[in-house]
Amino acid sequence: MRKLWDNKVSRRKLLGGAAATGAALPVLHEVVPHRDLHGGTSAAQAAVEHHRQAHRGSGHLGAMGRVDARANGFDPHVIVRDFDEGTLRGGVREWDIVAQDREIEVAPGVKYAAWAYNGRVPGPTLRARQGERLRINFTNGSNHPHTIHFHGIHRDVMDGVPGVGAGNIAAGESTVYEFDAEPFGLHLYHCHSTPLAEHIAKGLYGAFIIDPEDGRPDADELVMVMNGFDTNFDRTNEVYAVNTVAFAYMDKPIRVKRGELVRIYLVNLLEFDFVNSFHIHANFFDYYPTGTRLEPRDFTDTVIQGQGERGILELRFPYTGKYMFHAHVSEFAELGWMGFFEVVD
Ligand code: CU
Numbered sequence: 001m002r003k004l005w006d007n008k009v010s011r012r013k014l015l016g017g018a019a020a021t022g023a024a025l026p027v028l029h030e031v032v033p034h035r036d037l038h039g040g041t042s043a044a045q046a047a048v049e050h051h052r053q054a055h056r057g058s059g060h061l062g063a064m065g066r067v068d069a070r071a072n073g074f075d076p077h078v079i080v081r082d083f084d085e086g087t088l089r090g091g092v093r094e095w096d097i098v099a100q101d102r103e104i105e106v107a108p109g110v111k112y113a114a115w116a117y118n119g120r121v122p123g124p125t126l127r128a129r130q131g132e133r134l135r136i137n138f139t140n141g142s143n144h145p146h147t148i149h150f151h152g153i154h155r156d157v158m159d160g161v162p163g164v165g166a167g168n169i170a171a172g173e174s175t176v177y178e179f180d181a182e183p184f185g186l187h188l189y190h191c192h193s194t195p196l197a198e199h200i201a202k203g204l205y206g207a208f209i210i211d212p213e214d215g216r217p218d219a220d221e222l223v224m225v226m227n228g229f230d231t232n233f234d235r236t237n238e239v240y241a242v243n244t245v246a247f248a249y250m251d252k253p254i255r256v257k258r259g260e261l262v263r264i265y266l267v268n269l270l271e272f273d274f275v276n277s278f279h280i281h282a283n284f285f286d287y288y289p290t291g292t293r294l295e296p297r298d299f300t301d302t303v304i305q306g307q308g309e310r311g312i313l314e315l316r317f318p319y320t321g322k323y324m325f326h327a328h329v330s331e332f333a334e335l336g337w338m339g340f341f342e343v344v345d
């Protein structure tokens with residue numbers, strides 16, 4: 001264990017060195033040796049430690065045990081293909097969104113006191129078409145003030161930040177955000193109350209897709225929100241995932257058809273770590289950063305995203321079989337961010 005922790009500290013020191021040499025990096029948070037924080041004997045700490053040890057250097061791939069999707073109230077295998085188009089009322093596309101305090105299980109035995117939009121982490125994948133009028137009825141059912149801040153082009157009073165427009169929405173209060181769906185692409189929404197990193201890291205975020213006026217070619221569409229969980233409040237993540245549950249797609253791969261166009265809406269909502277990445281094995285994909293242009297920028301097998309960055313991946317699998325995908329930040333992969341596609345005929 002000691003050696004692994006030392007490696008981690010070195011990694012952060014290395015990043016610190018980059019900042020000191022003038023690279024445009026934000027101020028690093030304090031380097032905290034984790035072993036000092038794992039002295040607690042709570043069941044949660046024990047589960048986290050078990051999770052870390054199980055996935056570090058043991059060669060074991062996948063979760064020890066299962067996360068109960070029914071207890072969580074959401075299932076990563078449903079979320080991955082779940083797009084919420086809201087309701088059209090009088091020419092306006094409308095959603096009702098409620099923020100709630102909710103305990104969720106992010107890895108077997110690892111509980112996390114999340115804040116969730118509509119009971120799930122990530123929140124619903126909101127989907128609209130370019131130019132539509134959108135209305136979001138937001139109710140704060142949590143015990144803390146929250147907002148919804150949407151990425152996109154709109155007036156300041158609809159931006160969901162404290163101090164402008166409705167600003168912070170207090171516990172039990174409601175507000176309405178209304179704006180046009182611009183520009184087309186893949187965006188995100190998240191709480192913007194302070195402290196900002198915590199309000200995001202607690203789970204108040206989701207993908208926000210604006211389809212181009214003429215749509216995109218037919219495809220098997222997937223949404224992958226890359227996230228992580230700081231289970232001991234040291235501003236470092238102990239669990240990493242796509243769509244919240246560590247190793248969910250290792251235990252049960254995402255099934256796709258050979259030769260069919262697969263489109264992945266990939267969003268990075270990870271806090272506390274500067275970058276995240278997506279890597280596909282034995283294949284390449286077209287990459288459309290932010291999805292705001294209809295021509296791909298890259299044809300590659302690995303893409304790096306900073307915080308809040310997102311992009312659309314398009315690929316076809318030429319062969320049947322099991323193909324791994326994971327963060328090419330190996331540490332994240334070992335702590336939950338890896339999975340399989342199962343390609344069938
Ligand atoms: Cu919040």
Ligand code: CU
Pocket residue numbers: 151190308
């Ligand atoms: Cu943002």
